[in-house]
Amino acid sequence: MILDVKTIGAPVLRRKAAPITKADKTIRALAANMLETMHEEGGVGLAAPQIGQSIRLIVVEYPQDDTVEDSPLTTYKLINPEIVWKSETLVKGVEGCLSIPGVVGEVERAESIKVKAQGISGRKTEITASGWLARIFQHEIDHLDGICYIDRAEKVWELSQEEGSDSAEPGDDESVNSCKG
Numbered sequence: 001m002i003l004d005v006k007t008i009g010a011p012v013l014r015r016k017a018a019p020i021t022k023a024d025k026t027i028r029a030l031a032a033n034m035l036e037t038m039h040e041e042g043g044v045g046l047a048a049p050q051i052g053q054s055i056r057l058i059v060v061e062y063p064q065d066d067t068v069e070d071s072p073l074t075t076y077k078l079i080n081p082e083i084v085w086k087s088e089t090l091v092k093g094v095e096g097c098l099s100i101p102g103v104v105g106e107v108e109r110a111e112s113i114k115v116k117a118q119g120i121s122g123r124k125t126e127i128t129a130s131g132w133l134a135r136i137f138q139h140e141i142d143h144l145d146g147i148c149y150i151d152r153a154e155k156v157w158e159l160s161q162e163e164g165s166d167s168a169e170p171g172d173d174e175s176v177n178s179c180k181g
């Protein structure tokens with residue numbers, strides 16, 4: 001089921017989301033619907049507050065190996081995710097957000113992180129991520145604390161129609177990825 005994505009201005013996006021106490025079938029169904037919604041909207045991640053539920057649940061999907069084309073995707077459905085370690089090395093990257101249509105921004109984030117969470121069945125899991133995957137996790141986990149990337153962005157700019165969602169900064173020669181979550 002495709003869910004309604006809340007956009008900036010909705011109070012739920014600014015609330016600290018509550019921990020999930022039980023990984024039950026309601027949560028599993030919600031995660032499945034969030035994943036479907038994320039696919040529909042062309043995102044790489046989605047946090048429960050973005051669909052109006054103030055609970056600590058995120059979904060993320062990313063290629064297993066982002067250096068090769070058509071690499072199989074890994075899907076993460078995480079309950080109560082928590083960043084327990086961040087690298088001192090910071091990297092800049094361009095982010096977009098399904099809750100903030102039409103703009104992207106450059107955000108500095110930790111290059112690598114370690115996340116502790118529960119999987120969708122409730123089992124404890126630990127994930128070490130770097131690069132874009134680490135960025136997506138940081139973006140989504142921020143949503144659980146009521147933080148949007150524009151709060152952290154050094155600059156934010158509008159996308160023109162032609163550029164669509166895969167845009168780079170106008171006039172920037174380097175190719176810039178953007179991730180939408």
Ligand SMILES: [Zn+2]
Pocket residue numbers: 096097098099139143180181
């Ligand atoms: Zn977002």
